Amino acid sequence: MVVPVRVAVIGSGPAGLYTAEALIKQAAGGVRVDVFDRLPTPYGLVRYGVAPDHTSIKSIARYLQRVLESPGVRFFGCVELGRDLTRDELLTCYDAVVYATGAMVDRRLRVPGEDLPGSVAATDFVNWYCGHPDAAGHAFDLSAEDVAVIGVGNVAVDVVRILAKTPDELRSTDIPEHVLDALTASRVRRVHLIGRRGPAQAKFTTKEARELGQLPSAEIHVRPEDMEQDVTADDAAAERDRLVRGNLKVLRGWTGAPTGDRPRRIDVRFWRAPVELLGTGRVEAVRLERTRPDGAGRVVGTGEYETLPAGLVLRSVGYQSVALEGVPFDEDAFVVPNDGGRIVAADGTRQPGEYVAGWIKRGPTGVVGTNKSDAAETVAHLLADLAATPYRAAASVEELLAARGLTPVSYTDWLNLDAAEVALGASLSRGERVKLAHWDAMRDACRRTE
Ligand SMILES: Cc1cc2nc3c(=O)[nH]c(=O)nc-3n(C[C@H](O)[C@H](O)[C@H](O)COP(=O)(O)OP(=O)(O)OC[C@H]3O[C@@H](n4cnc5c(N)ncnc54)[C@H](O)[C@@H]3O)c2cc1C
Numbered sequence: 264m265v266v267p268v269r270v271a272v273i274g275s276g277p278a279g280l281y282t283a284e285a286l287i288k289q290a291a292g293g294v295r296v297d298v299f300d301r302l303p304t305p306y307g308l309v310r311y312g313v314a315p316d317h318t319s320i321k322s323i324a325r326y327l328q329r330v331l332e333s334p335g336v337r338f339f340g341c342v343e344l345g346r347d348l349t350r351d352e353l354l355t356c357y358d359a360v361v362y363a364t365g366a367m368v369d370r371r372l373r374v375p376g377e378d379l380p381g382s383v384a385a386t387d388f389v390n391w392y393c394g395h396p397d398a399a400g401h402a403f404d405l406s407a408e409d410v411a412v413i414g415v416g417n418v419a420v421d422v423v424r425i426l427a428k429t430p431d432e433l434r435s436t437d438i439p440e441h442v443l444d445a446l447t448a449s450r451v452r453r454v455h456l457i458g459r460r461g462p463a464q465a466k467f468t469t470k471e472a473r474e475l476g477q478l479p480s481a482e483i484h485v486r487p488e489d490m491e492q493d494v495t496a497d498d499a500a501a502e503r504d505r506l507v508r509g510n511l512k513v514l515r516g517w518t519g520a521p522t523g524d525r526p527r528r529i530d531v532r533f534w535r536a537p538v539e540l541l542g543t544g545r546v547e548a549v550r551l552e553r554t555r556p557d558g559a560g561r562v563v564g565t566g567e568y569e570t571l572p573a574g575l576v577l578r579s580v581g582y583q584s585v586a587l588e589g590v591p592f593d594e595d596a597f598v599v600p601n602d603g604g605r606i607v608a609a610d611g612t613r614q615p616g617e618y619v620a621g622w623i624k625r626g627p628t629g630v631v632g633t634n635k636s637d638a639a640e641t642v643a644h645l646l647a648d649l650a651a652t653p654y655r656a657a658a659s660v661e662e663l664l665a666a667r668g669l670t671p672v673s674y675t676d677w678l679n680l681d682a683a684e685v686a687l688g689a690s691l692s693r694g695e696r697v698k699l700a701h702w703d704a705m706r707d708a709c710r711r712t713e
Contacts, residue, residue: 266655267290267292267293267294267295267335268290268293268294268295268358268359268646268649269294269295269297269356269357269358269656270286270294270295270296270297270357270358270359270360270361270645271296271297271299271353271356271357271359271360271361271660272286272296272297272298272299272360272361272363272620273299273300273344273353273360273361273362273363273364273587274298274299274300274307274362274363274364274365274621274623275298275299275300275302275305275306275307275331275338275340276306276307276308276309276363276365276621276634277306277307277308277309277323277327277621277631277634277635278307278363278365278620278621278622278623278624278634278637278638279298279300279307279361279363279620279621280298280305280306280327280330280331281327281330281620281621281634281635281637281638281639282361282363282620282621282638282641282642283296283298283330283331283333283336284330284333284635284638285635285638285639285641285642285643286642286645286646287330287333287335287336289639289642289643289646290646292335294335295335295337296335296336296337297336297337297339297357297660298331298336298337298338298339299339299342299344299348299671300338300339300340300341300342301341301342301343301344301346302340302341302396303340303341303672303676303677303680303705303706303709304340304677304680304705305324305327305328305331305338305340305677306324306327307365308365308367309321309323309324309327309631310324310393311389311390311393311394311395312367312389312393312418313631314393314421314424314425315392315393315425315433315436315437315438316424316425316428316432316433316436317421318436318695320631321437323631331674332674337673337674338672338673338674338677339660339664339671339672339673340671340672340673340676340677340709341669341671341672342664342669342671344362344364344587344588345587345588347664347667347669348660348663348664349588349589350587350588350589350590350617351589352658352660352663353660354616354617354656355656355657355658356656356658356659356660356663357616357656357660358616358649358653358654358655358656359616359617359618359645359648359649359654360616360617360618361604361618361619361620361641361642361645362587362590362599362606362617362618362619362620362623363619363620363621363623363624363638364584364585364587364623365584365621365622365623366582366583366584366585366597366622366623366626366627367386367390367582368384368386368582368583368584368585369384369385369386369387369578369579369580369581369582369583370580370581370582370583371578371580372413372537372578372580374537374538374539374540375539375540376539376540376541376542376546377540377578379540379542379544379545379546380544380545380546381404381542381545381546381547381574381575381576382540382546382576382578383403383575383576383577383578384577384578385412385414385418385419385422385577385578385579386418386582387401388403388422388577389418389421389422391403391442392425392438392442392446393438393698394437394438394439394442394698394699394700395700396700396701396702396705398700399439399441399700399701399702402445403445403575404545404574404575405426405445405446405448405449405450405451405575406450406574407450407451407572407573407574407575408450408451408452408453408572408574409451409452409453409454409455409571409572409573409574410426410451410453410454410455410573410574410575410576410577411454411455411457411537411549411571411573411575411576411577412426412454412455412456412457412576412577412579413457413537413549413576413577413578413579413580414457414458414466414578414579414580414581415456415457415458415465415466415467415531415533416466416467416579416581417466417467417468417471418579418582419456419467419577419579420456420467420471420472420474420475421471422577422579423454423456423475423529424474424475424478425446426446426449426451426454427454427475427478427480427481427527427529428478428480428481429480429526429527430443430446430447432478432479432480433446434693434694435693435694436693436694437684437688437694437695437696437697437698438697438698439697439698439699439700440691440697441700442700451527451575452526452527452528453527453528453529453530454481454527454528454529454530455529455530455531455532455571455573456529456530456531456532457532457535457537457549457551457571458531458532458533458534458535459534459535459536459537459554459562460533460534460554460556460562461489461533461534461556461562462485462489462490462510462511462514462533463507463510463511465510465514465533467510468506468510469506469509469510469512469513472510472513472514473513475529476513476516476517478527478529479525480525480526480527481525481526481527481528481529482521482522482523482524482525482527482528482529483517483528483529483530483531484517484518484519484521484528484529484530484531485514485515485517485518485531485532485533486518486532487518489531489532489533489534490511490514490515490518490533514531517531532551534553534554534555534562535551535552535553535554535569536551536552536554536562536564537549537550537551537576538550538551538552538564538568540576541570545574546573546574546575546576547572547573547574548570548571548572548573549570549571549573549576550568550569550570550571551568551569551570551571552564552565552566552567552568553565553567553568553569581627582622582627583597583626583627584597584598584599584622584623584626584627587599587623590606590614590617591606591607591608591609591614596626597626598619598623598624598625598626599619599623599624601618601619601624603640603641603644604618604619604620604624604637604640604641604642604644604645605617605618605641605644605645605648606618606619615648615652615654616648616654618641618644618645619641620634620637620638620641621634621637621638622634624637624641625637672709676709676710677709679708679709679710679711680699680705680708680709681696683699683708683711684696684697684698684699684708687699
């Protein structure tokens with residue numbers, strides 16, 4: 264009889280679950296996969312990143328659920344690598360380990376005033392409205408009329424959209440009740456979306472941009488002069504790109520004079536770099552410097568400044584992964600150094616039995632689906648390595664966790680939590696589900712057996 268290989272996957276986001284799926288498919292039954300997550304809930308950023316009003320993308324969770332329900336796959340929630348288990352322990356329990364822990368730390372602006380209260384990482388705001396338990400106690404001051412969102416990627420656009428939508432437009436989403444209450448009380452009227460570079464370099468996708476322009480309760484405006492900034496060779500080349508052409512077409516449609524006939528307004532501003540956040544005790548404004556292309560693919564400051572009022576500043580200028588204890592990490596690229604998913608130590612040698620997938624492998628790029636082929640590549644290498652150099656780990660992770668007094672959240676426990684959220688949505692007449700966001704409420708719902 265062939266003894267199945269045992270693989271631990273750390274992280275139950277898309278990368279982790281596509282890895283589990285690829286293992287089952289490629290090993291054709293000869294594998295047992297244990298998927299660990301520090302949260303009691305699977306699906307990573309599909310649950311805690313993808314915007315609540317993007318229900319069709321969120322439905323990817325239904326596909327990933329089938330992976331978790333596959334024979335040979337087990338879920339261990341509330342087990343954090345580095346806190347509850349070490350890397351060395353994992354390697355004694357599994358023939359191979361795949362790290363798929365994502366990238367959810369914001370990059371910093373590195374400008375004075377960045378640490379003033381009211382200057383917030385967009386990820387913290389996203390975590391809050393997505394009901395991440397680490398953010399359940401956060402409070403965002405939405406009492407000022409102006410909010411600035413720095414960065415012009417899809418996450419920035421998500422954040423702007425959530426701020427610009429009315430409570431009625433968000434009621435049917437899974438946003439937790441306390442978040443919906445805070446957004447209902449919001450006095451925000453103008454959301455400024457600020458890009459350091461020009462329209463041709465905006466990172467958002469055309470679909471996201473178009474959606475922003477179609478909000479019934481918010482008008483959107485781009486200054487015509489921001490669209491007409493000198494077209495550089497870069498811009499001309501970029502315009503040949505389908506995505507850029509699509510974005511420019513949408514943006515040009517927003518250059519008409521504002522009519523002021525809607526309760527909220529989105530102001531998109533290009534060629535402006537934040538140089539300082541201003542305020543006494545908390546953020547009150549952003550000082551911006553106009554920029555222009557330098558002809559070599561970057562921008563330079565022009566020495567012209569302006570001050571934009573903003574009671575809340577949300578920084579969305581990129582994400583990075585965090586290092587895992589004992590696992591090599593590239594401090595410049597913020598990824599685990601790897602060759603097609605095989606972890607490579609600082610001296611260039613391979614780390615046998617250790618692999619990466621998803622954002623921690625390649626950085627925060629691509630859509631959910633990108634993680635599927637990425638995971639398949641890692642798994643192909645992992646299985647080839649195990650076939651060439653068989654390794655048999657002997658220790659039991661259950662015994663190790665039990666000896667530590669830890670009871671992981673099982674897949675059945677998660678289904679209890681899932682059912683509690685669906686029931687909450689129905690009882691509030693809101694939608695398919697309303698998320699529980701507090702650790703205690705989540706743990707209680709997991710253990711419910713009736
Ligand atoms: C705000 C936002 C919105 C997005 N919207 C979209 C969208 O609309 N459409 C789209 O296609 N893509 C979207 N994406 C991109 C998509 O979410 C990512 O491509 C994808 O989630 C990356 O998968 P991952 O598994 O590498 O990371 P993640 O999804 O982050 O999963 C990592 C998992 O690892 C767990 N973990 C972390 N550290 C540990 C540890 N030490 N021990 C145990 N577990 C750990 C985490 O809890 C998490 O569950 C969005 C991303 C963000 C940030």
